Amino acid sequence: MDEPIDYAALDAGRDCNYWELDPTLRRAAERAYPSESFAWASDRLREFGEVVGTTVVENSEAVEAHGPELHTYDRHGEVQNRVEYHPALEETERIAYSDFGLAHDAFHAPPGEDAPMGFVHALTLQSLLSYADPGFVCPASMTVGAALVLDRFADGERLEEYFHRLTTRDAEDYIEGAMFLTERQGGSDVGANETTAVETDEDGVYRLTGEKWFCSNIDAEGTLALARREGAPEGTEGLSLFLVPHTKADGELNDQLYRRLKDKLGTISVPTGEVEFRGAEGYLVGEPERGFRYMTEMLNYERLSNAAASVGIMGRCLLESKVHAANREAFGRTIDEYPLMRRDLVEMTVDYEAAVAVTFAAARLFERYHRDDDEEAYRLMRLLVPVAKYRTAREAVEAASYACEVLGGNGYVSGFTTERMLRDAQVLPIWEGTSNVLSLDVLRVLAREAAHEVFVPAVRERLDAVEHGSLAAARDAVAAEFDDLQSALDTLAAADTDYAQLQAKELADYVYDVFAAAELLAVAQAEIDDGDGRAALVTREFATARFGRRTARGITDGDRQAIDEFDAFVRYAAVEPTVAEPEAAND
Known part of the structure; x- marks a missing residue:
């Protein structure tokens, strides 16, 4: 780009094209995509950047004011587990899954192409989505992650249908994924899982009983959950993986209770709550007692998605800071002319460039591992993914916090974006493993994977x-x-x-x-x-x-x-x- 970007031409970091305004993301994505894919992808990403910077960003503000509401019971006192969504969130879902094939194109060739775009494409779309709605990146990520697990490990017509619906572009047929991992007594200690699974007379069908404590995208039809079969060993080696849908195969509501939604600090657009399995119907994924291994495949993707979301938050906060600094006058000059503000913006920019570089380097390795079954790529990816997730999450919180300061009093006020980005960013060091858990995972990978x-x-x-x-x-x-x-x-x-x-x-x-x-x-x-x-x-x-x-x-x-x-x-x-x-x- 020969001409510098004129941030003074913008009133705020919206009503613009996020792809066009982020050469750092564009160049990192180009390096990460297979060369034959990027020509097609770049045009779609440009279109997506425009839609996110206009329609999705407007939708996100409506959803922030009118988040999902849970109606556990109907007026007769019967369990209905219905989550009510604002129409703006439903439109964002349609844009992501149907119009732009976020989950579809990772696994199937998009219209007019001969091969799937792979996970780098999904992660790039998620980074752009996070510019507007980091909360929605959570269900989008889990949809791809659940599909990844079913694609690699599931068999049988029933689970094949769920994989199809998780990855379809059909606006009337797509479903979202979820991962119910956390239990009250366990947290990061997944091996302390107390949910049980009892086999039924139907092959591969179990009844799950137990409590899941922090369930994001609570009403997803493609939910993956860990449970222990009768007689299975203690710890993670005794866990099996099940797909537990919102509704059973016969169309009836599954036997579970959505107790309440969490009153969260941020990420309002994704409903997170508590679930009681009351003999809920679950379908065994893969082989018994290998559930934790299967789930770690999804967890690797979720951690990488967390980094992609962090990149989006950092990018948006940096954009808001640049635009404000280019327009805000103090003592006769715009504040981006003052040396201290210049230093701040340079430091924020350099931190952002590093976060993008590491995240997309890890994304390249993730793609190589899944495309080519590359063992070296896997081992390096297993080291870089927890490191990238840990640091980019902390960097996102710092970037959002400082962007509030750059905007001054307005930065702390609802409607000026930065305060919402700060609230949304604060969950990123917690989702998919805290900083301590991730750091211990680094030791584990060095020891076990060399x-x-x-x-x-x-x-x-x-x-x-x-x-x-x-x-x-x-x-x-x-x-x-x-x-x-x-x-x-x-x-x-x-x-x-x-x-x-x-x-x-x-x-x-x-x-x-x-x-x-x-x-x-x-x-x-x-x-x-x-x-x-x-x-x-x-x-x-x-x-x-x-x-x-x-x-x-x-x-x-x-x-x-x-x-x-x-x-x-x-x-x-x-x-x-x-x-x-x-x-x-x-x-």
């Missing part, structure tokens, strides 16, 4: 690809940290359990920072090869912020880059690759 054996060469490959002199200092800084990270990995591999767990979050942060820097270096080199040095500026700034050894906290080094190169960082102005000296990265 993920360091694929992580180390992946980083080294990215560092070795750097050739341009303007990236040399940043590459050297990252390489030095990479050496230290390997020492950290060796130390924790030999440490006792308590010490390893004590340092687990520090290690997850370290893995994120080093991989993000290496990925940004590779991106910068590729863009320099194409004649643009902007990504080099971003990469050097990230390396300096994370790894720079600055005296006096950088105050004495005279770095004025946030002022001098503001248009490049924030407004996407093109940059000559030699615009900055190599020494700027790590004085």
Whole structure:
């Protein structure tokens, strides 16, 4: 993009095309898609960015004011478990599933194409959706995730029909997915699951009894739930997976009670509640006692989706901040002309670029694993997905919080978007595993999957690809940290359990920072090869912020880059690759 984006031309971060206004997302998606798919996908993503930035963003505001309502009983006191939705949310569902095939195109060739678009396409659509309605990304994600599990592990005509309906474009036939995992006594300790499953006379059909405590998309027809069969072992190894629909095969309401919806801080558009299975009909997925393994396949996708949602929130909050700063005048100047605001926007931009880079690198690996059954891609994906989910979720909360500050008093007021984004963002560190759980998963993956054996060469490959002199200092800084990270990995591999767990979050942060820097270096080199040095500026700034050894906290080094190169960082102005000296990265 030769001309910088004129954010002053917008009144707010809506009534616009989010795809067109986010070159970072566009370039990351292009790198992640198979080359033969992106030409088709880019046109559809452009259309989707326009629809989300106009229709969906308007719908999201209506749904925020009129969220789903649960009617557990009818007027005669009979259980009906009916969730009432605002028509605006129903329109958003139709747009996502029917008009743009969010779940369909991941598994089936879209109209006019010869092959499915894969999971990268679904994740990119979800990032754009999160610009407007992060809450709706939850059911959209679980719909794809449930379909993934059925596609890989289920057999039989009954479950094949559910897979078809989860992935259809037919506006009259599609259903949504859900994952009922959390129980009151268990939480992250899934092995403490107390829900039981009793076999019936019908093959593969069970009756489930128990309580699920945090059930998002509570009335989904494609709900997956874990339960323990009679005589099965304790812990996760004794769990089986079942599809538990809202209505049974005969069309009658399933034997469960939706007790209440949670009064949540945010994500109003997805109904989250408590469910009692009262002999509910469930259909066994795959083999008995392998349910936890099956569910982790969905969980990997959900965590990656969580990162994609974080990217969307960060992108929207950054957009709102840029637009406000370009229009708000104080003391005779727009506030984006002031050095401190420029520094803030540059720092927010660099954090966003890193989050996008790591998320879509993990998405590429997820795609490779599922498309090619690539073991190396799986092992690296299993390391990067929890790391990406953990850090991007925290970054989204920080970005939303600071965007409120940029907008001042309005940023804290309903109707100005940022306060809703902050409320929606706050669930992202909780969904699909807290920061501590994810950090412990990193230790587990390193120990069980020997993920360091694929992580180390992946980083080294990215560092070795750097050739341009303007990236040399940043590459050297990252390489030095990479050496230290390997020492950290060796130390924790030999440490006792308590010490390893004590340092687990520090290690997850370290893995994120080093991989993000290496990925940004590779991106910068590729863009320099194409004649643009902007990504080099971003990469050097990230390396300096994370790894720079600055005296006096950088105050004495005279770095004025946030002022001098503001248009490049924030407004996407093109940059000559030699615009900055190599020494700027790590004085």
